[in-house]
Amino acid sequence: MASDPSISASAGPGISSGAGVGVRSREEAQPSPSTGLGPYRLGLRRLRRNKAALAFGALFLLIVVLCLCAPLYAEHVAHTTPNANHVTDTVTVGGVRKDVVSPTGQPIGPTWQGRFLLGADQNGRDIAVRLLYGGRNSLEVGAVATLITMVLATLVGITAGFFRGFVDGVLARILDLIWAYPVVLLGIALGTSLALGGITIGPLEIQGNSLMVPAFIIGIVYIPYVAKPIRGQVLGMREQEFVDAARVGGAGPLRIMWSEILPNLSSTIIVFIPLMIANAILLEAALSYLGAGVQPPNPSWGTMISDGIRLIPSAMHLTFVPGLMLVLAVLGVNVFGDGVRDALDPRAKVRLEDVQERAEVQR
């Protein structure tokens, strides 16, 4: 996302104008009489044919389900909690009692049994339990951040694109301001300051160590990346006949935005969601790794990687396992997201292939 994505509203691959299902009025969006299938059912049919996307979607779903089952695993299998320290405890492995953390600070490796299945960290905390709870936290942050991004970006994009002029000028400059900062640096700056004092917006008070703080930060920093394409799309859409028709029919701006514009953006929004979830999970991991995301002792994949770094030569699993989970989760949701985009906007895939073909020829 290096360049202004609003350009892609009129040309190029990715999230483009009409997002594949074209610009339709609400009436046009009804099921086609010739096929009997609406655009979403058609999209679903295409998605079902994309086995790779479904497989990766299933992988992501599996990770989500596993992470949701974290409390069950912790209570009934590992018999601990994610933050419980077992520094001086011992565990019996193959009939031999072993220190969970050795006198020189080396944590135990994978035991391949209920307790300390994947080993322990420096504080003698069960890696498997923290991995699942960390996944919950990472996914929760990713989901909430995506929700914040999508809601605010849609609101800002539609408003800026529809009203143009002064409103667009102000909103576009604010977006530019956020856009101008590198995402990670902005996230670190916000994360470091908000982790200390928390967030207070009127009666809403969020403590510094709440998961909602990184979710809020990530949600905010990604707004321009979604709002700008939406704004570009709305700029084109507001000149379409179905909007004129609604206007002639006496609909006010709010009604037009809600009833005519928003439904035509839905596929764009749907395509953006998995993309933003993947990005949010990655940014959360980066911020947590740098100490500006999920606050200790709460686990997240990012904090677990960070915690394991200093023992990487002797206990590589402390870094490798959460890293692998992160890769699998992001890969799963990304490939599935691509599948959703191809299903809802097959032309985007064709355009993408065209671009790649041209690039090959030029080379």
Next chain:
Amino acid sequence: MQVRAGFLGAAIAAVLALVVAGCGGGGDDSSTSSSGASSGGSEGGTVTVLMGTAPDYLDPQLGYTTQSAEPDWITYTGLLTYRHATGSAGGELIPGLATALPEISRDGLTYRLRLRDGLTFSDGRPVRASDFAYTIERAIRVNWGGKSFFTNYIDGAAAYDSGRADSISGIQTDDATGDITIRLTEPYGAFPNVIAFPSAGIVPRGTAMRNLSNDPPPGVGPYMYTQASVNRGFTLERNPRFARFAIPDIPTGHVDTIRVTIVSNTQSEAQRVLNNEADVFDPGDTLPPSLLPQIESQAGDRFSREPIPSTFYFFLNTTKPPFDNEQARQAVNMAIDRDAMVRLASGFLKPSCWFIPDGVAGHPGSDASCPYGDRPDLAGAKRLVQESGTAGTKITVWGQERSPRREYVDYYTDLLNKLGYDAQERIIADEVYFPTIGSGQTDPQTGFADWIQDFPNPSDFYLLMDARAIQPTNNQNFSKVNDPFIQRQLNRLNPVPATELDSVADEWSALDQYTARRAYVVVYGEETMPKFYSDKLDFDAALFHPTYLNDWTSLQLK
């Protein structure tokens, strides 16, 4: 001696009114070897020292970290210095460029010393008594981090600092006789320790009043700087003039050249020493725990953990719930597992429950038992919390990012939750940690704290328990201890001269045991540092000094 000590000097010295000083000689009984004699290794050669953390300055009047103290100690000898020895013997003050320990007036306000005859700087210029006055003025003028040790006690130093005077009226010198007289504004028992700081190491009159880290001035010491760059490295070479002075108890060194290189990470620092590609791992750096098993198995004969006088503890704010309740404080002391803390420190911690560490006069010693037991009693602690009625209290635990301090706080937070509290962590960047928790606005309930000695004197540690040290900013009495008994004892013990500490060691010990019983803090140990050399060095002959760490004058090639 860490950068943080500067805050103490600035904040506490301004408010403390310490009383009386005296005179005398003596010192701690040496339990370990003293230096100076060769153990049969070769003389000469070059040693390579690696530092993962660069010194703050190489200018003697500015340096205030262990990395700068190591070279400055052997390059800029002061009027007084410490014996080159390990353990408690290394805390003994000895005459450096002065002929003897100071003669202190009965009221503790006047110190008289005499400069040795025939001394010259490494560039050949003669050393004069007035150079001492200039050195102290320079430390103040270039804004040394601990300058308040001078400005708060030497008469006229504050006026000089503020620009109201051209020189320090409280320091009188006579170049003809070498006499130096220092007049204090109030008695201060630790003042002999203050003039033993490397920053009081004498430089020639006329040395520029600016940071000379890249071109350090000449000094009087076994070694001298021949090349210097704070962030890249520096070289010390044997000072050919020093041996002629034959100053007792100050060794002349064995190797000809000490080449110090600043490296970017401690992993490669340790690996290079392990592979004998470099000779000394700087103890101020953390030895990577991942390499420890390899070091212990492959290089066990050239690696050891050396305790340094320091106190690692969790403070308990006695003015805020739940730790305004003594039972709550006792419960935490009862529950803490010091063995766990040692493991979290990868073994670089010596468990202790006393505020005055081992090696400092007044440490209760092995005969005294911890008031809340040597082993953790979680069940008993939980009962105490229930009885105190503080269970369920929300607690914010403050901590630093760097390892293993974060691991300490993770453990401690879990412990508080096990005791029935609702504890959350607040981890902040190392650089802003102490100013943040020392701010009255933050007024933290509990969290990590440590103290590494500025000088071997119990009063250096008990500044942190002194009610007069409770400040709105840069507070160092984090537990906000305001105990009349402690205050009375401090008023009596602080003025006792550093050279007579042994005479009041039992009283300091009784005070420390009282503090432990009142559970104002949760002390869990004293830091140990790695002494880790290459195969080329004589490991046994090399000394690890309690204040200045590796004594480079004792390094010797096999």
